[in-house]
Amino acid sequence: MPKLNYNSKVVFAVRNVLLLLSVGEVVGSMSVSSSLRPNIIFILADDAGWNDFSFHGSAQIPTPNIDALAFSGAVLNNYYTSPLCTPSRGAIVTGKHPIHIGLQHYVIRGDTASGLPLSEKILPEYMKELGYSTHLVGKWHLGHAERVYSPTYRGFDSHYGYWLGNQDYYDHTSTDAGYWGYDFRNNMTIERPAFGEYNTDIFTQESVRIIQQQETDKPLFLMVTHTAPHSGNEYNPLQAPQENIDKFQDSIEDENRRVYAAMVDKLDESVGRIVAALGEKGMLNNSVVIFASDNGGAPEGYNLNYGSNWPLRGVKNTLWEGGTRVAACIWSPNIMNRVSSDMMHASDWLPTLYEAAGGNVTNLGQIDGLSLWNTLTTGESSPRHEFLYNLDDIYNNSAVRFESWKLIQGNISTLDFDPIPWDGWYGHYPYNTTVADLVPQILGSRVATALQSIGFSLETDTVKRLQEAADIKCNETLPEIACNPYAEPCLFNIVEDPCEKRNLAGEESTLVAQLLALLNSYNSTAREVIDLSHNPEAAPYNWDYVWTNWKDYL
Numbered sequence: 030m031p032k033l034n035y036n037s038k039v040v041f042a043v044r045n046v047l048l049l050l051s052v053g054e055v056v057g058s059m060s061v062s063s064s065l066r067p068n069i070i071f072i073l074a075d076d077a078g079w080n081d082f083s084f085h086g087s088a089q090i091p092t093p094n095i096d097a098l099a100f101s102g103a104v105l106n107n108y109y110t111s112p113l114c115t116p117s118r119g120a121i122v123t124g125k126h127p128i129h130i131g132l133q134h135y136v137i138r139g140d141t142a143s144g145l146p147l148s149e150k151i152l153p154e155y156m157k158e159l160g161y162s163t164h165l166v167g168k169w170h171l172g173h174a175e176r177v178y179s180p181t182y183r184g185f186d187s188h189y190g191y192w193l194g195n196q197d198y199y200d201h202t203s204t205d206a207g208y209w210g211y212d213f214r215n216n217m218t219i220e221r222p223a224f225g226e227y228n229t230d231i232f233t234q235e236s237v238r239i240i241q242q243q244e245t246d247k248p249l250f251l252m253v254t255h256t257a258p259h260s261g262n263e264y265n266p267l268q269a270p271q272e273n274i275d276k277f278q279d280s281i282e283d284e285n286r287r288v289y290a291a292m293v294d295k296l297d298e299s300v301g302r303i304v305a306a307l308g309e310k311g312m313l314n315n316s317v318v319i320f321a322s323d324n325g326g327a328p329e330g331y332n333l334n335y336g337s338n339w340p341l342r343g344v345k346n347t348l349w350e351g352g353t354r355v356a357a358c359i360w361s362p363n364i365m366n367r368v369s370s371d372m373m374h375a376s377d378w379l380p381t382l383y384e385a386a387g388g389n390v391t392n393l394g395q396i397d398g399l400s401l402w403n404t405l406t407t408g409e410s411s412p413r414h415e416f417l418y419n420l421d422d423i424y425n426n427s428a429v430r431f432e433s434w435k436l437i438q439g440n441i442s443t444l445d446f447d448p449i450p451w452d453g454w455y456g457h458y459p460y461n462t463t464v465a466d467l468v469p470q471i472l473g474s475r476v477a478t479a480l481q482s483i484g485f486s487l488e489t490d491t492v493k494r495l496q497e498a499a500d501i502k503c504n505e506t507l508p509e510i511a512c513n514p515y516a517e518p519c520l521f522n523i524v525e526d527p528c529e530k531r532n533l534a535g536e537e538s539t540l541v542a543q544l545l546a547l548l549n550s551y552n553s554t555a556r557e558v559i560d561l562s563h564n565p566e567a568a569p570y571n572w573d574y575v576w577t578n579w580k581d582y583l
């Protein structure tokens with residue numbers, strides 16, 4: 030294994046060399062294609078588990094549209110995010126690790142006075158510079174205390190959706206920080222007509238409307254950040270239309286899991302409709318479509334939604350693989366039929382998509398993200414060899430990765446109101462049918478049909494081969510060695526032991542020291558956490574029971 034003597038300067042120097050290399054590739058690809066920049070459609074699920082999509086090996090919740098997208102393009106099987114919504118979304122839009130934007134601790138609350146620092150230039154702003162129309166449909170969760178933090182002041186031409194972290198799927202009220210209020214906007218206007226409509230449906234309709242109305246001489250950047258399958262408000266956490274719940278009447282016994290399955294089913298339908306709309310508009314053959322979760326599912330603990338990260342360890346809001354290694358896939362006409370094991374981090378999307386759009390990644394300045402566009406399109410090996418899971422000195426936990434090695438330490442259970450470690454393996458739902466039985470559904474899905482009509486047809490054998498390749502299994506014969514991260518760092522070889530069962534810290538003390546040094550070098554670059562203190566002025570009862578940009582009105 031390579032020597033681990035990185036300090037941050039070396040890391041940045043190595044990255045700059047890589048950036049220069051990828052610039053060369055841009056020159057090459059731009060000279061062959063002078064046509065319109067590709068449309069970029071980024072569909073983000075909220076708190077969906079690793080095991081909640083049939084492309085990962087469980088047929089319990091069939092997701093034929095998402096599977097068709099994944100198997101026609103690439104399953105991103107080694108993709109990592111932060112274990113919580115705000116930091117993951119911050120990394121996606123800035124190309125920076127949350128420790129470099131002050132979002133490494135918990136999430137932005139309804140009564141937080143700040144947001145994603147205004148000094149950051151974000152993805153839609155970069156896309157606008159390249160001539161894109163930019164639209165956000167769905168959740169924001171990166172700050173709203175002043176209007177300048179909100180989406181339409183940060184590069185989005187329009188926003189239809191909500192500002193906080195979770196809400197009721199039908200009445201669009203959000204409970205947060207002990208308060209309750211309406212949270213739905215059309216740009217800055219409070220959107221009352223949305224009341225009573227199911228989020229996944231209205232976000233899909235708005236996305237389809239945007240696609241239909243797109244001027245086809247202009248490229249589209251559309252982010253669809255679904256509520257699903259996040260839990261709703263505490264008093265009614267699992268919500269889906271009855272007809273979708275009924276589809277699972279015979280196959281899923283657990284009532285909560287059945288509603289969760291219906292939430293995922295609606296999500297799959299949404300992906301089908303959005304891709305079909307791109308096809309009908311003649312845009313699909315020049316589009317990049319991404320589907321990803323923001324962090325792991327919550328089969329237990331915080332924001333419990335009955336998702337499943339099986340066979341990965343842990344839950345949302347933990348630095349175990351179940352919280353951070355998440356379901357994701359990408360399709361473009363240049364990415365074909367692969368399961369990618371290239372290491373990728375949420376911060377890589379900004380440079381990857383900027384390069385896909387024909388931008389010069391040197392314009393992005395000093396970021397943490399690396400462009401994987403070349404890796405994804407040509408199969409060249411990933412430029413990424415390491416990443417920081419997170420480093421949170423308030424909760425006192427951290428985890429870092431170098432190649433296959435992961436070090437994890439500290440208080441992994443992080444919430445005063447949820448102090449259980451959640452360090453086990455949850456959400457194992459044995460199931461009768463196998464994913465191979467889903468092949469006809471996948472081939473008959475809206476996504477497969479739309480792709481076929483532009484010349485990309487999926488074959489049964491390809492699907493079966495990729496289903497097999499995307500299914501991560503624990504090595505049941507690997508002898509377990511317990512880990513107590515509260516007492517001392519644990520070390521895992523994630524490639525050989527994706528389920529984190531064999532703690533090798535005792536056997537590999539040199540590696541432990543090297544990974545601790547790597548962690549220290551990241552730590553020396555961390556910035557202070559943004560001010561997350563509570564502000565009663567934000568409470569919706571002060572503002573006609575609406576969550577608002579309260580600081581603008583004081």
Ligand SMILES: *[C@@H]1O[C@H](CO)[C@@H](O)[C@H](O)[C@H]1NC(C)=O
Nearest residue numbers: 052053055056389390391392
């Ligand atoms: C990208 O930017 C760098 C630095 O400004 C420049 O040297 C390089 O020529 C640019 N590449 C392209 C393709 O414009």
Ligand SMILES: *[C@@H]1O[C@H](CO)[C@@H](O)[C@H](O)[C@H]1NC(C)=O
Nearest residue numbers: 181186187188215216217218
């Ligand atoms: C939101 O902004 C977009 C782009 O400026 C505009 O087309 C749309 O009409 C606006 N919606 C509302 C409700 O103001």
Ligand SMILES: *[C@@H]1O[C@H](CO)[C@@H](O)[C@H](O)[C@H]1NC(C)=O
Nearest residue numbers: 279280281282459460461462
């Ligand atoms: C699995 O198969 C058995 C026997 O055919 C049946 O009784 C059971 O309901 C099935 N379970 C599921 C989850 O489909």
Ligand SMILES: *[C@@H]1O[C@H](CO)[C@@H](O)[C@H](O)[C@H]1NC(C)=O
Nearest residue numbers: 064310311312313314315483
């Ligand atoms: C995509 O399809 C449209 C309409 O079917 C066609 O006009 C266009 O040339 C195609 N573009 C590419 C890049 O194949």
Ligand SMILES: *[C@@H]1O[C@H](CO)[C@@H](O)[C@H](O)[C@H]1NC(C)=O
Nearest residue numbers: 425438439440514515516517
């Ligand atoms: C933080 O976690 C480490 C283990 O990683 C432990 O040794 C240390 O005592 C903890 N610090 C506090 C303040 O709890």
Ligand SMILES: *[C@@H]1O[C@H](CO)[C@@H](O)[C@H](O)[C@H]1NC(C)=O
Nearest residue numbers: 440442443444445446448515
């Ligand atoms: C971990 O943090 C939780 C929540 O702050 C706290 O209740 C618990 O005592 C901590 N555990 C240890 C071992 O420090």
Ligand SMILES: *[C@@H]1O[C@H](CO)[C@@H](O)[C@H](O)[C@H]1NC(C)=O
Nearest residue numbers: 503504505506507508524525
């Ligand atoms: C599982 O672990 C055992 C024991 O270390 C090892 O011999 C075997 O090769 C591993 N199997 C796989 C598929 O990695």
Ligand SMILES: *[C@@H]1O[C@H](CO)[C@@H](O)[C@H](O)[C@H]1NC(C)=O
Nearest residue numbers: 420422426427548549552553
């Ligand atoms: C990070 O550095 C700070 C001092 O700047 C220190 O208090 C903290 O313990 C360090 N955290 C880790 C995980 O090394």
